Amino acid sequence: MKLNGAQILVQSLKNEGVDLIFGYPGGAVLHIYDALDAQDDIKHILVRHEQGATHAADGYARTSGKTGVVLVTSGPGITNAVTGIATAHMDSIPMVVISGQVPSALIGNDAFQEVDAVGITRSCVKHNFLIKDINQISSTIKKAFHIASTGRPGPVLIDIPKDITIEQIDEPAYADAINMRSYQPVVDAEPEKITKAAELILSAKQPIIYAGGGCVIGNADQELREFTRELGFPITLTLMGLGAYPAKDELFIGMLGMHGTYEANMSMHDSDCVIAVGARFDDRITANISKFCPTAKIIHIDIDPSSIGKNVAVDVPLVGEVKSVLQDLIQALKGKKTADISAWWSQINEWRSIDSLAYQTKEGVIKPQTVIETLYEVTKGEAIVTSDVGQHQMWAAQYYHFNEPRRWINSGGLGTMGFGLPAAMGAKLADPDRDVACVTGEGSIQMMLQELSTMLQYNTPVKIINLNNGYLGMVRQWQEFFYEKRYAMSYMEALPDFVKLAESYGHIGIKVEKEADLKPALIEAFKLKDRTVFLDIITDPNENVFPMIPSGAGHNEMLLAGRDDMASTNDEGLNLV
Amino acid sequence: MRHIISVMLENEAGALSRVAGLFSARGYNIESLTVAATNDETLSRMTIVSVGDDGIIEQIVKQLDKLIDVVKVTDLTATEHVERELLLVKIDVNPNTQADIDRQIDRFSGKIIDVSEDTYLVEVAGQSKKINEFLDSLDVSKILEVSRTGVTGVCQKREG
Numbered sequence: 001m002k003l004n005g006a007q008i009l010v011q012s013l014k015n016e017g018v019d020l021i022f023g024y025p026g027g028a029v030l031h032i033y034d035a036l037d038a039q040d041d042i043k044h045i046l047v048r049h050e051q052g053a054t055h056a057a058d059g060y061a062r063t064s065g066k067t068g069v070v071l072v073t074s075g076p077g078i079t080n081a082v083t084g085i086a087t088a089h090m091d092s093i094p095m096v097v098i099s100g101q102v103p104s105a106l107i108g109n110d111a112f113q114e115v116d117a118v119g120i121t122r123s124c125v126k127h128n129f130l131i132k133d134i135n136q137i138s139s140t141i142k143k144a145f146h147i148a149s150t151g152r153p154g155p156v157l158i159d160i161p162k163d164i165t166i167e168q169i170d171e172p173a174y175a176d177a178i179n180m181r182s183y184q185p186v187v188d189a190e191p192e193k194i195t196k197a198a199e200l201i202l203s204a205k206q207p208i209i210y211a212g213g214g215c216v217i218g219n220a221d222q223e224l225r226e227f228t229r230e231l232g233f234p235i236t237l238t239l240m241g242l243g244a245y246p247a248k249d250e251l252f253i254g255m256l257g258m259h260g261t262y263e264a265n266m267s268m269h270d271s272d273c274v275i276a277v278g279a280r281f282d283d284r285i286t287a288n289i290s291k292f293c294p295t296a297k298i299i300h301i302d303i304d305p306s307s308i309g310k311n312v313a314v315d316v317p318l319v320g321e322v323k324s325v326l327q328d329l330i331q332a333l334k335g336k337k338t339a340d341i342s343a344w345w346s347q348i349n350e351w352r353s354i355d356s357l358a359y360q361t362k363e364g365v366i367k368p369q370t371v372i373e374t375l376y377e378v379t380k381g382e383a384i385v386t387s388d389v390g391q392h393q394m395w396a397a398q399y400y401h402f403n404e405p406r407r408w409i410n411s412g413g414l415g416t417m418g419f420g421l422p423a424a425m426g427a428k429l430a431d432p433d434r435d436v437a438c439v440t441g442e443g444s445i446q447m448m449l450q451e452l453s454t455m456l457q458y459n460t461p462v463k464i465i466n467l468n469n470g471y472l473g474m475v476r477q478w479q480e481f482f483y484e485k486r487y488a489m490s491y492m493e494a495l496p497d498f499v500k501l502a503e504s505y506g507h508i509g510i511k512v513e514k515e516a517d518l519k520p521a522l523i524e525a526f527k528l529k530d531r532t533v534f535l536d537i538i539t540d541p542n543e544n545v546f547p548m549i550p551s552g553a554g555h556n557e558m559l560l561a562g563r564d565d566m567a568s569t570n571d572e573g574l575n576l577v
Numbered sequence: 578m579r580h581i582i583s584v585m586l587e588n589e590a591g592a593l594s595r596v597a598g599l600f601s602a603r604g605y606n607i608e609s610l611t612v613a614a615t616n617d618e619t620l621s622r623m624t625i626v627s628v629g630d631d632g633i634i635e636q637i638v639k640q641l642d643k644l645i646d647v648v649k650v651t652d653l654t655a656t657e658h659v660e661r662e663l664l665l666v667k668i669d670v671n672p673n674t675q676a677d678i679d680r681q682i683d684r685f686s687g688k689i690i691d692v693s694e695d696t697y698l699v700e701v702a703g704q705s706k707k708i709n710e711f712l713d714s715l716d717v718s719k720i721l722e723v724s725r726t727g728v729t730g731v732c733q734k735r736e737g
Contacts, residue, residue, distance in 0.1 A: 118591060123602045127645040130590070147645060182587055182648040306639035309632065 005134045005165040006035035008172065009098070012141035014041050015174040018069050020060065020429060021045070022053035026073025027113060028100025031165040036071075045429070045458055048450035050077050052422040054084020055448070058093050059386060059426030062409045065219065067094040067149050068426070074100045075113030078159075079120065083416060085155045086124035090413025091240060092217055094153035096144050097125075103163040104132070117159040126154030134167045138174050146178050151185030152304040153217060185303065189320035189328060197275075197299045197316045198332040204273030204297075206344045207233045210256060210285075213240030213412065214278020214303065214322045216405040221245070223326035224277060230330060231338055234348055236264035238279050239397055240412040247401035253348060254357075257285040258549050259394045262356035262558055265547075267348055268293055269555035276300045278322040281311040282413070283576070291554025301325045356547045356560055357398055366515050368392065368467045368539040372399035375437060375465060378522040383435040384409060384427045388420035388444030391473035394545045396439040418447030421464065425451060428460040435463070435526055442468040442495055442536075452505040455532050463525045464534045466498060469541040477544045482551075482569055502534035512537045551576040579608070580634045581653040581660055581730050584623040587646040588614055595644050596623060605629065605637050609662075609727030620648065624729045626705075653730045660730035664701045664708045666715075667722040671695060674719060685711040696721065 003011065009032055013021070022045045025033045036044055047053040050072045057068030068088070072081050078099040088095045102111040118130045127147050129140050137160070144156040201207065209231075215224045221244045228235045228251055235245050236256040245252055254261030256268060265287075268274065274296045279285070281300075286292045292312060300307075300314040301322055308317040318325050359369050372395050375383075385400050386409040387393040393410055402408045409427055411419040424438035445466055455462060467473075475490040499509030508531050512521045518537065525533040546561035552573025586592050593612055600607050608626040615622050627637060634652065641650045653660070670678055682689060682699055685707060691698035701711050705728055712720065 119594070122591075122595060122598050132590075180645075183645050304643065306636065306643050308639075310636060 001171050002168045003171045004031065004035070004168045005137055005160070006031035008134070008137045008169075009141065009160070009165065010035040010039060010042065011171070012138045012174060013069065014039075015138075016067075016141065016145045018042055018067075021069045021071050022047055022057045022060075022426070023071030024050050024053060024073065024077060026075075026077050026100065028074035028077075028102060028162045029071060029098075029165075031162065032071065032098070032100070044071075045425075045454065047422070047454050049448070050080035051084050051418065052448055052451045052454065054081045054088065054095070054097065055416075055419050055422035056426035056429075056451070056454075057095055058084060058088045058419075059409050059423030060430045061088075061093050061095055061426075062423070063384060063406055063427040063430035065406070066430075067096055067145055070095065070097040072097065072099050073113065074102055074117070075115050077113075078117045079115055082121060082124065083414075083418075085121055085157065087411050087414045087416045087419060088155045089124045089126065091213060091411065092153050093155065094149040095155040096141075096148050097155060097157045099157060099159050100165075101130070101159045101161040104161045105163070107161065117157065121157045124155075125157050126152075128157035129159065131158060131160045131164055134164050134169050135172070137164070138172045142175050142178050143180065146180070147183060151183070186305070186319050187321050187324055189301070189318040189325045191328075193316055193318050194325075194328045194332050197318060197329060198336070200273055200297055200299060200316060201231065201275065201329075201333065202336055202338055205339050205341060206267075206271050207231070207273040207275065207341065208267045208271045209233050209235040209275045209277060210238070210268065210279055211235060211241045211244055211277040212238040212279025214301075215241055215244035218278055218303065218322040219405075220278065220323040220326055221405040223323055223330065227326050227330050230333065233275075233341070234267055234345070236260065236267065238282070238285055238412075239410070241279065242397060242408045243402035243405040246403040248403055253352065255397055258287065259398065259545050259547065262354050262547055262560065263348055263351035265549065265555040265558055266351045268296075270347070271296045274298045276302075277326065278302065280304075280307045283311075286311060287549045288552055288554050288572075291556075293555075354560070356558070359543075359546070359561055362540065365540045366512070366518060366537060368395050368469070368543055369399050370515065371465065371467060371518060371537055371539065372396055372439065374519050374522055375439070376400045378519065378526055379435055379437065383407070383437050384424075384431060386410065386420045386424040386427055386436065386438045388438075388440040388447075389415045389417045390441050390444060391477065391543075391545050392439050392441045392444075392467040394474075395467070400439075417444040420444060421448045421462075422451045424462040424464075425455050425458075425460045428462055429458070437463045437465055439465045439467070441473060442466060442470065442492065442498070443472045449501070452502065452507060452532070456506040459530065461528070461530050461532050464502075464532070466534065466536045467539045468495070468498070468536055469539045469543070470495065471541055473543075474545070480544070482574060498534055498536035502532075507532040507534055509534045509536065578630070578634075579626060579628050579654070581658065581728055582625045582627060582634075582638065582641070583651045583653050583730060583732070584625065584641055584647055585615075585649040586621055586623060586644070587648065588619050588621045589646055592621065592646045593623070595646060596625070596641065599640055599644065600627075603636075603640060605633065609725075611727045611729050624727070626728050651732060653732060657733040658730050659733060660704055660728050661702055662705050662708055662728045663726040664699075664711070665724045666699050666701070666712070666720060668697045668699060668715060669695060669719040669721055670697050674716065678715065678719075681711065681714045685714070687711065
């Protein structure tokens with residue numbers, strides 16, 4: 001049977017098991033949309049902006065573990081999608097983005113809605129393709145899904161000129177498997193390195209497990225639990241790793257890094273053996289790299305060889321899938337006795353007793369931390385929480401105690417404001433029976449508001465928790481600390497009435513101004529199972545995120561709320577972001 | 578330290594820009610870069626000369642290896658290898674300088690490939706160091722035009 005390129009493309013997506021696409025039509029992809037319309041297996045979500053499509057596909061991928069799929073047109077369609085592609089790339093999220101391109105004969109002619117999509121996205125994708133021949137469509141789709149979802153996952157772009165989607169050929173066979181000589185991700189770490197790591201672990205007196213997003217993406221949470229409990233070692237998680245190990249567990253000593261707990265950062269600083277599991281020593285984690293872990297031997301488990309030694313010198317590199325490497329390590333450690341670390345635990349518990357996440361409540365003001373704690377209580381810690389970027393993101397990470405992986409969905413690497421709402425829509429589509437909350441702020445939410453319309457059309461009920469303090473809070477906090485309270489352009493004077501705004505989009509809006517109303521409002525919102533509810537919560541405009549490692553400082557130089565209300569930095573710190 | 582990195586990559590459109598883009602995006606330095614097809618027409622060989630400390634070179638090798646189109650990366654500097662570069666240089670020649678220039682060309686095993694009334698076009702092949710020395714041996718004011726290919730290289734062992 002003869003099929004056109006668009007039909008082959010859609011058939012190939014079906015062969016990959018795709019049942020959901022986030023997209024936006026336009027001239028260059030009209031043949032593809034026509035082919036989509038002629039079938040029922042793949043559902044299409046019409047977003048209101050292409051960035052929304054990529055974030056929604058990203059939220060869907062993070063929640064389900066499947067590859068998110070996006071379809072956009074040429075020119076502005078793909079340029080609008082770039083921020084979402086870069087967001088997925090930084091956090092290693094499997095995604096396939098299909099972009100239309102002007103007809104082959106017009107490429108390079110500055111045609112209407114033409115951009116060099118492959119060139120523009122090159123540095124923010126795992127790989128990209130420009131299809132030049134109808135015979136390449138099915139094999140390119142096969143390769144794209146293989147590359148996006150294996151090894152260190154990431155986004156893959158396929159740019160397809162319009163003429164190729166209307167040409168016809170006999171229906172091609174779809175390959176079952178693929179083998180690329182130039183792409184062979186490692187699975188197992190070298191056995192001798194496992195032995196070496198095990199020796200180091202057994203002799204450690206002040207060990208710490210530092211686990212990251214790789215444990216979530218690599219589905220290694222069960223192995224991480226077994227490994228940690230078997231050893232009885234303290235464990236800290238990065239922002240991206242939250243949920244990979246239960247927050248309520250005694251061995252968990254809190255998040256690590258700039259706004260991590262005092263005990264986690266102090267333990268890293270004083271450790272003699274850091275076991276990094278699916279984490280990449282990002283600058284928000286290491287703080288000042290020259291002051292990082294001065295006395296520790298470092299074991300680093302990572303799927304990506306280029307992560308090893310990139311920021312920090314490593315003593316034992318273990319390159320492989322985190323799940324498989326942890327299994328091998330558990331095996332190698334079975335029945336062996338670790339050193340006595342009771343003195344280390346006493347020290348950690350002493351740091352813990354400082355209670356670095358304690359905060360002062362104030363009469364007549366809603367503290368943002370209280371909002372998150374109440375959200376946790378009302379949802380019994382069972383919701384999927386997406387967030388935008390800023391102070392609210394840190395408070396959500398600190399006060400919503402994630403006990404399971406794939407429940408905390410946020411843009412950790414790129415730090416993309418606007419991510420939270422479309423990601424929540426994607427999460428709800430991936431797990432329709434679970435409550436989804438989008439913790440956001442009045443700054444971030446305005447970057448992707450239009451997706452409220454999509455959420456009505458496809459009935460994806462989400463609870464929006466808007467921590468409204470009138471300020472771009474994280475910017476304001478830095479300006480307070482490091483720019484002598486010169487609040488340059490961080491205050492928004494003319495905010496919309498979010499209640500009316502939600503209502504105009506067909507949703508429910510609730511404004512909360514008193515703490516006494518907070519819990520009842522949250523309970524009411526979550527009772528409305530099939531409605532999106534926008535909770536506009538007016539919070540303390542002066543609250544800062546603590547504890548904090550100011551730029552340029554080390555892990556042992558944290559500032560604590562109540563004690564160090566004013567942070568300072570030095571010239572070196574000011575030059576860091 | 579100067580390193581010569583040899584990269585075997587799929588002979589696909591855009592492969593060169595992926596490598597060039599990687600170097601600029603990550604702030605690595607490229608002293609020279611040459612690329613051409615090999616005896617296997619599906620593969621290209623790229624030879625890159627870069628300067629950096631061991632940590633940077635290690636990252637360059639790993640980041641290159643991470644590119645999906647890259648089949649194999651070898652730091653030739655770490656192995657027994659041969660490197661060659663080709664120079665084409667146009668030199669102003671007159672009866673007073675000719676003898677000296679002829680002597681230098683001979684000393685560096687160069688070859689005069691074209692002669693006009695008052696110019697030589699000379700080719701010299703060899704290690705970059707030799708080419709630098711040849712150019713240094715000439716009177717700067719007599720060098721009219723220089724074109725260098727950049728370094729290419731291979732590992733000496735049978736299995737490179």
